[in-house]
Amino acid sequence: TVPEGKLHPSAVLLIFTVPALIIIYNMKISTTLRFIEKLFDVPASCPSSISDQSITPLENTQHFLVSAYMDQRMKDFDIRIIGIFKRDSIHPLFCSFCCEGVFNKTTPDHFGFPFSATYVLCKIPESCDASHVTVLTQPFTKNVSNPIWLPIRNKKSHDQKERKLNFTVCISTLFGNYNNVLQVAQSLEMYRLLGVDRVVIYKTSCGPDLERLLQSYSQEGFVEMVSWPIDKYLNTSTGWLFSVHGGDLHYFGQITTLNECMYRSMERSRYVLMNDIDEIIMPYKHDDLVSMMKLLVMISPKPELLSHLLTIEFLVENHVFQKKYFDPSGRFHLPQWEKVPGTNILEHIYREEPDRKTSPPQKMIIQPMLVEQISVHKVLKNFGQRYFMPPALCHLIHVRETQRKSLTLKDLHEDRRLWHFQEKLIPNVDKVLKRAGLIN
Known part of the structure; x- marks a missing residue:
């Protein structure tokens, strides 16, 4: 001891x-x-x-x-x-x-x-x-x-055998005065409905309301908070490219925290989802991640070889849901959420089609025991193969400001996938907001 x-x-x-x-x-x-x-x-x-x-x-x-x-x-x-x-x-x-x-x-x-x-x-x-x-x-x-x-x-102990989790989500990095409480609560509860067991968040700083919400989740055990005071040591960048954003280190040390989270989860989680705080890796043909992965682990680029052990990296295409357009019916503009800071993702149903000519960014689901080294959007060193998720099977729901200013409403697709979960999602979000003292 x-x-x-x-x-x-x-x-x-x-x-x-x-x-x-x-x-x-x-x-x-x-x-x-x-x-x-x-x-x-x-x-x-x-x-x-x-x-x-x-x-x-x-x-x-x-x-x-x-x-x-x-x-x-x-x-x-x-x-x-x-x-x-x-x-x-x-x-x-x-x-x-x-x-x-x-x-x-x-x-x-x-x-x-x-x-x-x-x-x-x-x-x-x-x-x-x-x-x-x-x-x-x-x-x-x-x-x-x-x-x-x-x-x-990660030293294996014969005396203490922790139950192996199915899914862990790694979120990095949380900084500035980010206080998007409603979207974070909705995303975390959505992940819980999809079968995620734990969410690890590396926090440099955030707004006071989000701090209350995350502390409540941490006390419950669903969220694991890792203090990440990188700004005390380096002039960190808020962007991904040095020539544009300057600073000492890429995006508050995002690559470091993602790799740290992968090794932190290696012995205790079968799968790790690598994505940002405002993204949800969403299955479209299954009701949860467990059912989807049961199908996907049998997929291999070379099925004549060891089948399910070969595919260790599942790349998920990013689909942006524009924040400036709202569902015209207003059915999810709920009164109890009006004073909660942040974006109500249920109100945003208009999705961009990715520009595949420019290789849209992807996030990933990995089997950590078979991965050695990762970057933000892909695995760098592994012991297996990668698989590109068909968008009809799974893609990211990423509610954010668009970077493609030329797109108009007629260029977007209606996507109400989140509404399929509203019956359980809304009361669950209400519960966690009340527990954190953010709504009455």
Whole structure:
């Protein structure tokens, strides 16, 4: 156990100099550090400084560590540390482990931004039941100041077996004064009706009403809030392209949080949906995601091969529902929601046909155990195949301002798919808004 952020006094720090591989998104850089077969003079117990933050500055560098996960799917490495590195300031790094127990024998996508999502890959030495890991710019000696240790997550325990979830939604990142309470409540309750078990949201900041709603969801357990104070460390961009939006890091660290959420969910969720807070991945031929995925996992580009294990990435086409046009009947302009901040997505039924000549953006459903690395709109490294969802089977409902100003009402399609769920959706939204004290 680790009470009050302290390591157990019987834990022994074993320092091994092991290869560390640094992988930086969208750059052709992979630096493997030299292997030094030497056990350094180290303290007899593990230091007590354990990070309880989602962003941990790496001492003597311009880099940041986020989290560490056990990942034994690759032959040469066991630990994957997720971080944010300054791309033009790469240092030799050393992985150090805190090993529990006493041993008698020991053996040796950046989009142009200056900072990028990064992996540091480490190999656990033999005879080490590692519980924590840290990254250093020099080998650990008595002269090295106390480093900050990251707990190693996703360690399989025979004693504690958490029920595996079917679906997790990863939302990143929430920032600014975003206070679209009604649309968020409707989207979360829609996901619950579709069979989602948990929603993970990385929050830098939001409006006061949305904060109340999300805290209520968090206390219930349906939403997992991850504090993401990236703006305290970097000049983050509110856009996706450095040449247009400037800043140090793409879109408040969106690529980092998506990868962190994937690894956070890897051992506890069969499928992970990667989309934004104002998007719903909506099945059109099935009443829920469970039924749809039972069909889709049997689909493979090469059915003569291992069938259902091959397709691990399901790409979902984005369909924009324009906010400026409303359902003329007004049947869902409900009085109890009039003073709730945000967009009522039930009122917006006019959908754009995507411009497929320009490759419209897509979001995805993935099987995380078979994915190694993702970007915003696609998987970068995986152990399987991708499948493009036919829009008639599933597409995104994305209620937002249009970017295609030339489209008029006659160019749009009526799409009342959300209305099929209104009988359960409306009372469920009322319930969560009342629980958060946002309606009487």
